[in-house]
Structure formats: C-alpha cells, structure tokens
Amino acid sequence: MTSAVLFDLDGTFADTAPDLGAALNHLLSIHGKPPLPLEAIRPQASHGSAGLLKLGFNIEPDAPDFAELRSVFLDYYASHICVHTNLFPGMAELIETLEQHGLPWGIVTNKPHRFTLPLMQALGYAQRAACLISGDTCARAKPFPDPLLKASELLKIAPQHCLYLGDDKRDAEAAQAAGMRCIIARYGYISSPKELPSWPAQGGIDLPFQLLQYLTV
Structure with a gap:
C-alpha cells in the first residue's frame, strides 16, 4: 500500500523546458548563435545546466568557459523562473x-534549492508539498538514494x-537504491525512449492521473 507520493520536478511535476530553453536561447543570442527550437531543448531539460549547455555550445563541465556560461545561464533563469512554466496537464x-x-x-529533485523553492512558490504549491x-x-543527489531517503525520513x-x-x-536508479517503487513519467523529458525498458522501474504512465492505478498495487 502506498502511503506517500514523491515527484521529480522538471519533466515530471512541471513543464519547465520553456523557461530553461529561454535561458539557453538568451545565452546563445549573446554569443551570436541562432536559437534552438523547444523540440530540441525538451529532451535535455532534465539534465540541468550541464546538459543544456552541451546542447547549445557542445561544451563539457571541465571546459575553461563552462563556469562563466553556466553563471550567466543560471542568473537569467533565476530571474525568469516561472514565465512560461506550468504543471503538466x-x-x-x-x-x-x-x-x-x-x-x-x-x-525530490536535483534542481538546486535556489531554484526549487521560488519555482514551487510561483506555481503555488510550495506550502502544499x-x-x-x-x-x-x-x-x-540522484542517482544516489540519499534525497529519497531524506524525504522518507x-x-x-x-x-x-x-x-x-x-x-x-x-530517478529509477535512486528509487531502486532507496527501496522505493518508481513509475516513469513517459510524458516527460525522455531523452532516450528506447532505453526505457532497461530502467529499474515498476511501470510507466502517459498522463499524470494514471498514477492513481499504482497507489494500491
């Protein structure tokens, strides 16, 4: 019997890709590069600033320019954190x-607290969680079980x-290591759909409301 439900944030609870994409495109514009379409950004949105900067600039975290690019990206995102972000339908x-x-x-998210709290406040769910x-x-952070075990505690x-x-x-790996069941939000930012069957999860859903079928399993 399920007694509590925990959600990843980006790509699961809320569709944050439009605002993350806007931050990336702002950075691309500064450097004279064309903007990327949301369809290209969405699959990488769960991978945070590192994944998005790699997408836009083909740059790794150990590159000399990475820290400065990341700082500008995050500052812009912090100032525009909930312009186009909404809960998934x-x-x-x-x-x-x-x-x-x-x-x-x-x-339970890998998003830093600097962004998690103001985003949840802007969405109106910070006090309800x-x-x-x-x-x-x-x-x-995930894939280690520590954050999920902290939530459980x-x-x-x-x-x-x-x-x-x-x-x-x-998410699935962290849940498995924590001894929790994990369901995959197939509606989210899945970058490699073909790999889904190999993830250590107990099921998947295409709409948030379908999660209810797993609560008594």
Missing part, C-alpha cells in the same frame, strides 16, 4: 486527489511505502 487534479485522500506528497528536497539538500513513512514518479534513468 492533469497534475493539478492528481495532487488534489492525493490531498483529498490524505496522501502526503513531496518533491509535505517536503521539498533539492539537489543540494543532501551531500549526494521527513515524512516519517518507510521507503517501501513511498511511490516515486520521475522521467529520467537516475
């Missing part, structure tokens, strides 16, 4: 249903009674 109804049934829910675990809450609900919804292989 059906997520608001799912959250309302969980709350009506007394099931606590929370966010039972926990907000960011990428820098614990010493190790805060909720006072054993990991095996928590269900985690994510859209990246590291």
Whole structure:
C-alpha cells in the first residue's frame, strides 16, 4: 500500500523546458548563435545546466568557459523562473486527489534549492508539498538514494511505502537504491525512449492521473 507520493520536478511535476530553453536561447543570442527550437531543448531539460549547455555550445563541465556560461545561464533563469512554466496537464487534479485522500506528497529533485523553492512558490504549491528536497539538500543527489531517503525520513513513512514518479534513468536508479517503487513519467523529458525498458522501474504512465492505478498495487 502506498502511503506517500514523491515527484521529480522538471519533466515530471512541471513543464519547465520553456523557461530553461529561454535561458539557453538568451545565452546563445549573446554569443551570436541562432536559437534552438523547444523540440530540441525538451529532451535535455532534465539534465540541468550541464546538459543544456552541451546542447547549445557542445561544451563539457571541465571546459575553461563552462563556469562563466553556466553563471550567466543560471542568473537569467533565476530571474525568469516561472514565465512560461506550468504543471503538466492533469497534475493539478492528481495532487488534489492525493490531498483529498490524505496522501502526503513531496518533491525530490536535483534542481538546486535556489531554484526549487521560488519555482514551487510561483506555481503555488510550495506550502502544499509535505517536503521539498533539492539537489543540494543532501551531500549526494540522484542517482544516489540519499534525497529519497531524506524525504522518507521527513515524512516519517518507510521507503517501501513511498511511490516515486520521475522521467529520467537516475530517478529509477535512486528509487531502486532507496527501496522505493518508481513509475516513469513517459510524458516527460525522455531523452532516450528506447532505453526505457532497461530502467529499474515498476511501470510507466502517459498522463499524470494514471498514477492513481499504482497507489494500491
């Protein structure tokens, strides 16, 4: 029986790709490069600034210019964090249903707290979440289990009674290591769909509301 539901943020709870893409295109414009379409940005949006900078500039984190590019990217994103971001269709109804049934829910993301809290506040869900675990809450982020175990600890609900919804292989790996069931949000930012069958997950959904079918499994 599931006693709590945890969500990844980018690509699972909220569609943040439009604002992340706007930050990347702002940076590309500064450097005289053409903008990238959202269709190209969306599959990389779950990989954070490193993934997006690699997409736009073909640059790795150990490159000399990476730190400066990342700083400009993140500063712009911080100032435009919820311009075009919205919950995925059906997520608001799912959250309302969980709350009506007394099931606590929370966010476990690799997004730094600097962005997680203001984004959740702007969306109107910061106070409703039972926990907000960011990428820098614990010493190790996903795919390590630490953030999910921290959420379990805060909720006072054993990991095996928590269900985690994510859209990246590291979400499934972290859940497996934490002893949680994981469901894949196939509607999210899946960069390699062909690899999905190999992820250590217990199922997948194409719409947020479909998660309800897994709550009593």
